[in-house]
Amino acid sequence: MDTNAPLGRKVTLRDIAAGCGVSRATVSLVLRGSPLVHKDTRARVEAELRRQGYVYNRAAANLRRRTSSSIALVVNELANPFFAEFAAGVDEVVGAAGFVTLLGSTSESPRREQAVLGSLIEHGPGGLILSPAEGSDAVQVLATVGAATPLLLFNRELGGELPEAAHWDVLALDNQQGARQATEHLLALGHRHIAFFGGHDDSSSCRQRHAGYLAAMRAAGAAVAAHWRVECAPTRLDAAACVPALFAAVPAPTAAVCYNDAVALGLMQGLTRQGHTPGRDFAVTGFDDIAEAALASPPLTTLVAAPRARGRQAAQMLLERLRDPGAAARRVIAPVQLVVRASSCPPLA
Amino acid sequence: MDTNAPLGRKVTLRDIAAGCGVSRATVSLVLRGSPLVHKDTRARVEAELRRQGYVYNRAAANLRRRTSSSIALVVNELANPFFAEFAAGVDEVVGAAGFVTLLGSTSESPRREQAVLGSLIEHGPGGLILSPAEGSDAVQVLATVGAATPLLLFNRELGGELPEAAHWDVLALDNQQGARQATEHLLALGHRHIAFFGGHDDSSSCRQRHAGYLAAMRAAGAAVAAHWRVECAPTRLDAAACVPALFAAVPAPTAAVCYNDAVALGLMQGLTRQGHTPGRDFAVTGFDDIAEAALASPPLTTLVAAPRARGRQAAQMLLERLRDPGAAARRVIAPVQLVVRASSCPPLA
DNA sequence: CTGAAAGCGCTTACAG
DNA sequence: CTGAAAGCGCTTACAG
Numbered sequence: 001m002d003t004n005a006p007l008g009r010k011v012t013l014r015d016i017a018a019g020c021g022v023s024r025a026t027v028s029l030v031l032r033g034s035p036l037v038h039k040d041t042r043a044r045v046e047a048e049l050r051r052q053g054y055v056y057n058r059a060a061a062n063l064r065r066r067t068s069s070s071i072a073l074v075v076n077e078l079a080n081p082f083f084a085e086f087a088a089g090v091d092e093v094v095g096a097a098g099f100v101t102l103l104g105s106t107s108e109s110p111r112r113e114q115a116v117l118g119s120l121i122e123h124g125p126g127g128l129i130l131s132p133a134e135g136s137d138a139v140q141v142l143a144t145v146g147a148a149t150p151l152l153l154f155n156r157e158l159g160g161e162l163p164e165a166a167h168w169d170v171l172a173l174d175n176q177q178g179a180r181q182a183t184e185h186l187l188a189l190g191h192r193h194i195a196f197f198g199g200h201d202d203s204s205s206c207r208q209r210h211a212g213y214l215a216a217m218r219a220a221g222a223a224v225a226a227h228w229r230v231e232c233a234p235t236r237l238d239a240a241a242c243v244p245a246l247f248a249a250v251p252a253p254t255a256a257v258c259y260n261d262a263v264a265l266g267l268m269q270g271l272t273r274q275g276h277t278p279g280r281d282f283a284v285t286g287f288d289d290i291a292e293a294a295l296a297s298p299p300l301t302t303l304v305a306a307p308r309a310r311g312r313q314a315a316q317m318l319l320e321r322l323r324d325p326g327a328a329a330r331r332v333i334a335p336v337q338l339v340v341r342a343s344s345c346p347p348l349a
Numbered sequence: 350m351d352t353n354a355p356l357g358r359k360v361t362l363r364d365i366a367a368g369c370g371v372s373r374a375t376v377s378l379v380l381r382g383s384p385l386v387h388k389d390t391r392a393r394v395e396a397e398l399r400r401q402g403y404v405y406n407r408a409a410a411n412l413r414r415r416t417s418s419s420i421a422l423v424v425n426e427l428a429n430p431f432f433a434e435f436a437a438g439v440d441e442v443v444g445a446a447g448f449v450t451l452l453g454s455t456s457e458s459p460r461r462e463q464a465v466l467g468s469l470i471e472h473g474p475g476g477l478i479l480s481p482a483e484g485s486d487a488v489q490v491l492a493t494v495g496a497a498t499p500l501l502l503f504n505r506e507l508g509g510e511l512p513e514a515a516h517w518d519v520l521a522l523d524n525q526q527g528a529r530q531a532t533e534h535l536l537a538l539g540h541r542h543i544a545f546f547g548g549h550d551d552s553s554s555c556r557q558r559h560a561g562y563l564a565a566m567r568a569a570g571a572a573v574a575a576h577w578r579v580e581c582a583p584t585r586l587d588a589a590a591c592v593p594a595l596f597a598a599v600p601a602p603t604a605a606v607c608y609n610d611a612v613a614l615g616l617m618q619g620l621t622r623q624g625h626t627p628g629r630d631f632a633v634t635g636f637d638d639i640a641e642a643a644l645a646s647p648p649l650t651t652l653v654a655a656p657r658a659r660g661r662q663a664a665q666m667l668l669e670r671l672r673d674p675g676a677a678a679r680r681v682i683a684p685v686q687l688v689v690r691a692s693s694c695p696p697l698a
Numbered sequence: 699c700t701g702a703a704a705g706c707g708c709t710t711a712c713a714g
Numbered sequence: 715c716t717g718a719a720a721g722c723g724c725t726t727a728c729a730g
Contacts, residue, residue: 010497012707023717028709038715053495058471059408060707063722070472073452078440079657081640084433091427091454095465100472103422103450105440116444122407123419123449146402148359265644291430295614297646308428361723372701377725387699409723413706701730707722714717 011052020048031056068126071318072102074116075131081290082307083131086154089311090129097319099126110136117144127318131155134203142166150321154314157204167329169321171314175205175287178303178336179212182257182285185301185338187220190348191255191283195228195246197267198239199259206234206259209287213257228253232263239266243274254282254348261286261293264300268344283345287336298343303336310334360401369397380405417475420667421451423465424480430639431656432480435503438660439478446668448475459485466493476667480504483552491515499670503663506553516678518670520663524554524636527652527685528561531606531634534650534687536569539697540604540632544577544595546616547588548608555583555608558636562606577602581612588615592623603697604632610639610651617645617693632694636685647692652685659683 013024013031022041029037030045037045048054058069071094075083091101102125104116113133120128127150130141138158145151147165154171162168179196186194196213199206210229217224227249232242239262246253258264264286268278276282279298286293286302293300317330362373362380371390378386379394386394397403407418420443424432440450451474453465462482469477476499479490487507494500496514503520511517528545535543545562548555559578566573576598581591588611595602607613613635617627625631628647635642635651642649666679 010707014707024707025709025718026716029716032709036715041715053492055495056471057412057473057707059473060412060722061709063406063409063412063724064707064709066722070451077437079430079434079437081428081430081433084430084436085428087433087452088426088428088454091452095453095468098468100468101452102419103436103440103452104444105437119444119447119449122405124406124408143402146404292641292644295641296644359723363723373723374702374725375700378700381725385699390699406723409706410725411706412708413723413725415706699730701728703728704726706724709722710720712717712719714715 010057011054012057015052016045016048016054019052020044062124068124069098070100070102070123070125071315072104072120072123072125072128074104074106074113074120074128076106076108076133078103078105082288082305085307086131086311086314089308089313090315091311092308093312093315093319097315099319106133108133110134110140114140114144117141121145121149125149126322127152129154129314129318132158134200135159138162138166150318150325152314152318152321154310155205169317169329170331171310171317172331172333173205173305173310174333174335175208176212176215178287178338179209179257180216181212181336181338182287182301182303183213183216184220185340186255186257186283186285186345187216187222189255189283189345192222192348193225193228193251193253193255194222195230195253195256197230197246197256197258198232198242198263199234200231203234209257209259225249225251225253228256234260234263236262236266236269239263240270240273241266243267243270247274255284255345256282257285259287261288261290261300261302264302265292265296268296268298268300279343280346281349285345289339294341296344299341301341301344302339304339305336306334359406360403361406364401365394365397365403368401369393411473417473418447419449419451419472419474420664421453421469421472421474421477423453423455423462423469423477425455425457425482427452427454431637431654434656435480435660435663438657438662439664440660441657442661442664442668446664448668455482457482459483459489463489463493466490470494470498474498475671476501478503478663478667481507483549484508487511487515499667499674501663501667501670503659504554518666518678519680520659520666521680521682522554522654522659523682523684524557525561525564527636527687528558528606529565530561530685530687531636531650531652532562532565533569534689535604535606535632535634535694536565536571538604538632538694541571541697542574542577542600542602542604543571544579544602544605546579546595546605546607547581547591547612548583549580552583558606558608574598574600574602577605583609583612585611585615585618588612589619589622590615592616592619596623603630604694605634607633607635610635610637610642610649613649613651614641614645617647617649628692629695630698634694638688643690645693648690650690650693651688653688654685655683 017024106113131154137160152169232238289304366373455462480503486509501518581587638653
């Protein structure tokens with residue numbers, strides 16, 4: 001690299017062309033590996049590219065070719081291990097396909113989400129992967145994203161009526177089936193008084209999990225008391241604070257299917273505070289299998305969502321969509337697997 | 350939005366200009382909020398922008414203005430909670446400043462790092478935040494990033510001689526001081542046989558932490574046995590497997606300062622397997638304060654690196670650099686704080 | 699206050 | 715096999 005290169009001004013095709021006495025078109029052909037260029041010319045150009053430390057300006061190329069080389073990824077909260085793994089999976093296949101990931105995080109706020117989408121879309125991503133914030137609305141998303149950029153929805157439904165123009169792909173977890181498995185596991189251990197703990201009913205994933213729980217209870221002929229459904233924010237802290245509500249009436253539950261692992265960990269904390277011993281006199285299941293789940297005491301029985309694999313899958317689906325924009329919208333429901341860590345789920349005494 | 354807009358072709362300034370009988374220049378002025386445009390003209394243009402569902406093409410604008418609206422972020426492993434938090438912090442201030450984050454993850458491989466940097470740099474980020482992979486080399490990084498794009502190094506030094514042209518900003522943790530604090534804490538509890546466990550000595554952060562440990566031991570007049578230094582990969586799994594080496598000779602250690610939390614958690618697992626009881630007959634400290642640290646049994650005494658705050662700080666530093674490219678390179682060493690969770694560190698029996 | 703023209707760094711038919 | 719010209723969607727002096 002020429003260390004005397006004028007700092008600040010970047011080297012362009014024109015500099016390379018001038019440097020070895022060919023046209024800009026020829027340099028462009030060399031860059032793109034065209035077989036039309038003579039071997040010797042190619043060698044001269046390549047030497048000059050190295051000498052001047054040329055950096056390809058992909059934005060200019062994209063403008064001219066009307067292509068894109070980026071995929072936008074918008075998640076609720078990047079620091080949440082579930083989404084961090086998901087993002088890592090997305091970036092893995094996006095990068096391998098020669099694209100770059102544009103990142104955005106919404107802090108679970110529909111307003112931030114609108115702002116983030118608006119900003120990202122101006123950068124012309126080829127497609128967009130969105131894990132919607134709670135309360136995010138389909139009409140608004142369509143208005144800022146437009147119908148020209150393929151969108152893949154992950155994890156949650158959007159609120160509101162889905163507009164005609166929005167034929168979006170969807171990748172979701174099988175929440176209902178997962179929660180049903182967890183509930184059946186507790187039923188098989190002899191529990192009948194099983195609560196469904198945590199999450200907000202205005203989140204579609206929460207409603208689905210709750211439905212799976214109810215289905216299992218119904219199938220087993222187990223009655224469901226109203227105070228066994230306790231709503232709370234899907235965080236450890238709020239979950240711990242809401243534990244008393246579970247025991248506000250009789251009969252008290254002996255087990256709980258939790259909305260997710262964070263809530264389950266908070267529940268266990270709260271139970272201890274109340275004088276219970278999770279894993280001895282109370283059974284708990286989670287959802288997600290975050291890293292802490294296996295480490296908690298007792299280790300947590302939960303459902304493996306495999307977020308990294310889901311990230312890879314989401315990116316894959318979006319890339320396929322880019323290749324075939326006309327294909328029918330896909331709706332993939334990924335199964336989740338129960339991982340039994342016996343110590344969090346004692347049989348009914 | 351005009352729902353009859355030709356799908357595929359995007360709306361441009363030209364369409365808006367034609368749609369309301371002004372020139373493209375005027376539309377451009379409206380978009381950028383210029384006071385030169387007459388109120389009525391502005392209103393007409395804005396209505397037309399909405400009607401046609403115009404999306405600003407920032408790449409084209411950047412090309413013309415020779416500006417950038419993105420910051421590239423390259424981390425070792427996005428799924429690592431430490432870096433996930435860091436990335437969330439970066440994205441927070443990058444987004445607030447009107448930039449977009451380009452993401453790359455290197456899987457701790459210098460080869461992947463080169464590929465990722467090469468790809469990102471072609472997208473013309475205004476600046477770059479790099480948390481180098483272990484073994485990453487300064488000369489190579491400079492060769493692919495060039496001297497024109499400001500780079501901020503986070504967390505680790507680069508290997509090799511730092512080239513003249515590379516006046517990069519640095520944000521690092523005070524590894525030495527942190528490990529020294531942890532060691533002093535153990536010494537104060539009466540321990541004298543203290544190991545330094547985990548990490549590889551070819552990582553600069555590991556060398557610094559080791560140095561802090563040695564400094565504290567020396568200052569206390571405590572001898573250091575060779576077999577108290579056990580290297581292993583900075584993962585829970587490898588740490589657990591390497592525990593026997595600690596007890597391969599006498600005197601056996603009664604405490605260990607660990608390279609990081611993952612290693613500390615692995616150590617505790619391995620100790621249990623060996624018939625020890627961490628928190629009763631063995632004291633352990635970590636580094637990072639990942640989410641699992643507080644939840645482990647026993648909860649882990651560790652050093653708080655506050656990665657999200659570090660992310661915000663890194664982005665802030667880089668943005669300041671963009672505003673003042675000429676300023677002298679900065680080197681910020683962020684302090685880390687000891688958080689004592691007594692149960693992981695019993696006093697010497 | 700508004701418009702015509704040039705140009706950012708590329709690519710792509712089209713001649714030669 | 716190579717070059718001249720036009721154009722991707724913007725912005726920015728410069729006239730008027």
